[in-house]
Amino acid sequence: MKAQHEHEFEAAPGLPEALPVGERILWQGAPDWRQLAVHAFHVRKLAVYFVLMLALQAAFMQGQPMKVLVPSVATSAVLALTALIMLSGIAWFASHTCLYTLTNKRVVMRVGIVLTMTFNLPLNCLAAAAIKQRRRGCGDIALKIKGSDRIAYLHLWPHARAWHLRQPQPSLRSVPQAEAVAHKILQAWRAANPQEALITPQDASSPSRERDPLSRRVTA
Secondary structure, three states, X not given: OEEEEOXXXXXXXXXXXXXXXXXXXXXXXXXXXXXXXXXXOOHXXXXXXXXXHHHHHHHHXXXXXXXXXXXXXXXXXXXXXXXXXHHHHHHHHXXXXXXXXXXXXXXXXXXXXXXXXXXXXXXXXXXXXXXXXXXXXXXXXXXXXXXXXXOOHHHHOOOEOOOOOOOOOEEEEEEOOHHHHHHXXXXXXXXXXXXXXXXXXXXOOOHHHHHOOOXXXXXX
8 A cells, every 4th residue: 555645746637647557447436525524524413512502501691681692692603603614614625635546456545635645555455345325325435454554544534434543444435326336346356356255245234234334344
């Protein structure tokens, strides 16, 4: 695996250099920024939290003159709205500066808003992949890396599987048509690893999926 920084020139979108002979692009895509805002930056949860805090603030200030209560609550509401707009803006930039690429040899992740980085994940270095379906066909596809190779969680975030800090898993976040993309990754992995035995994908209704929503394996 190789990480490269800040591309002044891309031979092709998402690729810092021309593909070698025999390698071809199978798929390219980017996160849906709205889904990224909701599931990676937790805008919806924060909105609910802010509404509850505003309600508590108004309740604690009962008995205060309206000329005191209204400006105080309004100021808090403006600050909360500003925070939500900023997070949504970061999600938009994270989506529009990101490009995921699948070739017949590797998965390439170009990520980063200010400092752009490209991660090359050879298919023969992937031990497993797992998909978490979300609304409107979007989903997260987490990639488990073989052996002792690691990419720092902070380098990947928000393009990393949540809470896997000790063994970070690069993740294609909020990808449209995630099921189809996962199938393409599976096919490419099988072609690149014909000698490996595959583990059958788990049933979505199995108890293990309830314990771990990213339990559906799409590669070995």
